[in-house]
Amino acid sequence: MSRNTVAEKKLLLKLRTKQDPEAFAELYDLYVKRIYSFVFFKVSSREEAEDITSEIFLKAWRYINEKKEIESFSGLLYRLARNGVIDLYRAKSKQKESLSVDSEMGVEVVDAQTWKANLSEDLENKLEMQKIISALQKMKEEYKEIVTLRYVDELEISEIAEITGKGQIAIRVILHRGLKKLKEIMTQQ
Amino acid sequence: MNRDLIKQLKSLKQAEVKPSEKWLQNNRELLLSQIKNTISPKEENHKFSFESIWQAMSIFLPSSFVHQIVRPVVVVMLIIGMGVGSWVVAASASSDALPGEWLYPAKRVAEKTQVTMADAIGDKNGSTKLHVEFAKRRAIETRTIIAQNDPAKIQIASQAISDLKDEMQTVSSKLEEIKSTQDSSAEVVQNINQNAQEIKDVLKEVKVSLLANNEASTSTNDLSAQVSEVKNLAKDTAVRAVEIMVEKHLQGDVSVSKDDIKQAISDQLQSAVKDAAESKQSVEEVNKAIGVVKTEVNGLARDNKDAASVSTTQALSDKIDETSKQTQAAASSTQQLNVEASKTVSEGQILLSQDNLASAVGKIKEANTATSQSEKVSDDTLKSVQNVLPVVAVTAEIPASSTPIIILTTTPSSSLSVIFSGTSLIKIATPTPNPTTTVSGTINITSTIKK
Numbered sequence: 001m002s003r004n005t006v007a008e009k010k011l012l013l014k015l016r017t018k019q020d021p022e023a024f025a026e027l028y029d030l031y032v033k034r035i036y037s038f039v040f041f042k043v044s045s046r047e048e049a050e051d052i053t054s055e056i057f058l059k060a061w062r063y064i065n066e067k068k069e070i071e072s073f074s075g076l077l078y079r080l081a082r083n084g085v086i087d088l089y090r091a092k093s094k095q096k097e098s099l100s101v102d103s104e105m106g107v108e109v110v111d112a113q114t115w116k117a118n119l120s121e122d123l124e125n126k127l128e129m130q131k132i133i134s135a136l137q138k139m140k141e142e143y144k145e146i147v148t149l150r151y152v153d154e155l156e157i158s159e160i161a162e163i164t165g166k167g168q169i170a171i172r173v174i175l176h177r178g179l180k181k182l183k184e185i186m187t188q189q
Numbered sequence: 190m191n192r193d194l195i196k197q198l199k200s201l202k203q204a205e206v207k208p209s210e211k212w213l214q215n216n217r218e219l220l221l222s223q224i225k226n227t228i229s230p231k232e233e234n235h236k237f238s239f240e241s242i243w244q245a246m247s248i249f250l251p252s253s254f255v256h257q258i259v260r261p262v263v264v265v266m267l268i269i270g271m272g273v274g275s276w277v278v279a280a281s282a283s284s285d286a287l288p289g290e291w292l293y294p295a296k297r298v299a300e301k302t303q304v305t306m307a308d309a310i311g312d313k314n315g316s317t318k319l320h321v322e323f324a325k326r327r328a329i330e331t332r333t334i335i336a337q338n339d340p341a342k343i344q345i346a347s348q349a350i351s352d353l354k355d356e357m358q359t360v361s362s363k364l365e366e367i368k369s370t371q372d373s374s375a376e377v378v379q380n381i382n383q384n385a386q387e388i389k390d391v392l393k394e395v396k397v398s399l400l401a402n403n404e405a406s407t408s409t410n411d412l413s414a415q416v417s418e419v420k421n422l423a424k425d426t427a428v429r430a431v432e433i434m435v436e437k438h439l440q441g442d443v444s445v446s447k448d449d450i451k452q453a454i455s456d457q458l459q460s461a462v463k464d465a466a467e468s469k470q471s472v473e474e475v476n477k478a479i480g481v482v483k484t485e486v487n488g489l490a491r492d493n494k495d496a497a498s499v500s501t502t503q504a505l506s507d508k509i510d511e512t513s514k515q516t517q518a519a520a521s522s523t524q525q526l527n528v529e530a531s532k533t534v535s536e537g538q539i540l541l542s543q544d545n546l547a548s549a550v551g552k553i554k555e556a557n558t559a560t561s562q563s564e565k566v567s568d569d570t571l572k573s574v575q576n577v578l579p580v581v582a583v584t585a586e587i588p589a590s591s592t593p594i595i596i597l598t599t600t601p602s603s604s605l606s607v608i609f610s611g612t613s614l615i616k617i618a619t620p621t622p623n624p625t626t627t628v629s630g631t632i633n634i635t636s637t638i639k640k
Contacts, residue, residue, distance in 0.1 A: 028220060040208075058220065128197060
């Protein structure tokens with residue numbers, strides 16, 4: 001599913017040329033839930049997710065008005081979200097010496113728990129999901145992030161490249177290796 | 190296996206956490222109020238700019254595509270555009286150029302390119318229309334040059350007339366082609382007819398200007414003859430065009446309505462009768478003038494006591510007697526031709542009212558024969574009068590009511606006799622040494638001014 005719809009681009013153009021707040025509001029409606037859930041899975045606290053999401057959209061507005069190059073609006077939002085989450089981790093790691101050096105890993109455990117907590121009642125489905133979540137947990141952070149962005153958040157390769165600052169070919173390679181690794185872990189389980 | 194895995198991963202989406210609606214709404218309002226504060230007050234009417242185009246392109250197209258393909262293409266197009274644009278500017282600037290001016294060759298090249306393009310795409314009608322248009326341009330150019338009354342430009346005018354003749358011949362041959370091809374419409378022929386008539390009228394003005402310019406040199410006489418020839422060619426082309434229009438109409442071509450054809454025929458008939466009347470008028474005026482001059486010179490010859498000038502005056506008197514006879518003959522001849530032309534034209538109008546188009550066209554031809562003869566007589570008369578009185582200039586072919594006839598004559602003793610009629614501006618030219626003098630007023634035809 002491509003998020004780079006013509007409608008989105010029209011809104012972006014309106015925003016660029018006319019600084020139309022209404023166009024931005026429409027884009028907000030379009031993306032706020034996805035970004036919220038993306039952030040929520042990383043931070044696992046409603047308050048923090050809400051704060052970061054608000055911050056993301058405000059930053060996006062500034063970014064657009066500075067007329068910087070934008071490949072896609074969703075790419076920009078996810079990049080800002082990722083940076084926002086990382087900033088939060090850094091702040092937390094400074095506060096909590098007890099948190100491991102691989103701070104993100106520590107959060108990811110909660111992350112997985114959030115997923116598990118929100119799983120449906122369907123037992124068979126639930127089991128399968130738990131299985132894949134456990135498998136994801138065991139993967140390298142780099143693989144996990146990109147596989148999730150591609151298949152759970154359903155972003156385009158180009159968007160993931162923009163978010164992570166990597167090349168598109170590198171993303172494809174990581175995706176390929178990540179899926180292979182995931183498959184290995186799944187069969188081992 | 191990969192597909193299943195991806196499906197499983199996608200199913201995790203179901204576990205997405207929804208933010209609370211209340212927060213969503215509050216945050217939206219907060220965000221909007223925050224961003225509205227950051228907007229700098231701007232003009233309401235957002236003007237169209239290239240910047241917006243680039244913005245749009247960079248949003249709608251991949252940036253690599255914009256940078257690597259769109260921009261170079263736009264740059265190349267701009268370069269080509271500037272090249273073509275400057276050519277177009279030069280060509281359009283040259284459209285007012287006259288023969289002998291430095292931009293004129295550009296004008297001609299542009300015209301040739303247009304014709305070549307029309308021929309290349311097989312647009313026969315377009316090509317014909319272009320030739321007609323260019324013929325008209327040559328005629329107007331000639332008129333402008335002659336109006337400048339510059340003896341140095343006679344040669345240039347002669348070249349323009351010669352080009353016009355070539356164009357008219359091309360148009361004539363195109364006309365014959367149109368006649369033989371079924372798919373060509375009468376509309377083109379109508380265009381030829383209208384333009385040929387206009388060319389004829391323009392050339393008529395050229396002839397008048399040539400006569401009025403008072404420069405009775407061999408070159409102007411030649412040019413005048415050249416103009417007459419092309420004028421007749423234009424007239425013939427117009428008649429031929431009408432003839433073909435009628436033929437096409439009878440073959441079932443409906444691109445030109447019957448009323449339009451009838452109008453064209455009627456116009457030509459009227460034009461013929463008008464031409465005949467003008468020739469007659471001009472010869473009559475010359476005849477009258479010569480009559481007065483004759484009386485005057487005879488009087489001079491009688492009164493002159495100076496033995497040296499008696500013979501000169503007497504010789505002039507004899508010459509004028511002779512010319513007077515010629516003009517009298519010419520007057521009666523043009524009178525007769527005028528009657529003939531009028532009669533033919535009336536017959537033509539009757540035929541036209543009976544919808545007998547083909548016969549009406551025949552009448553145009555008949556009337557034109559008479560008119561041409563009449564014009565020839567008129568031209569010859571003027572020429573012979575000018576032979577006797579080198580400074581005679583007759584503003585012929587202009588209705589007598591608006592312009593007077595002017596005859597100037599000088600004897601070696603520089604006594605000047607001017608005889609004129611009418612009520613408007615009168616031009617007097619003396620060959621030497623006095624410059625041109627202009628007199629206006631109402632003077633009786635028999636008045637004689639001695640200087």
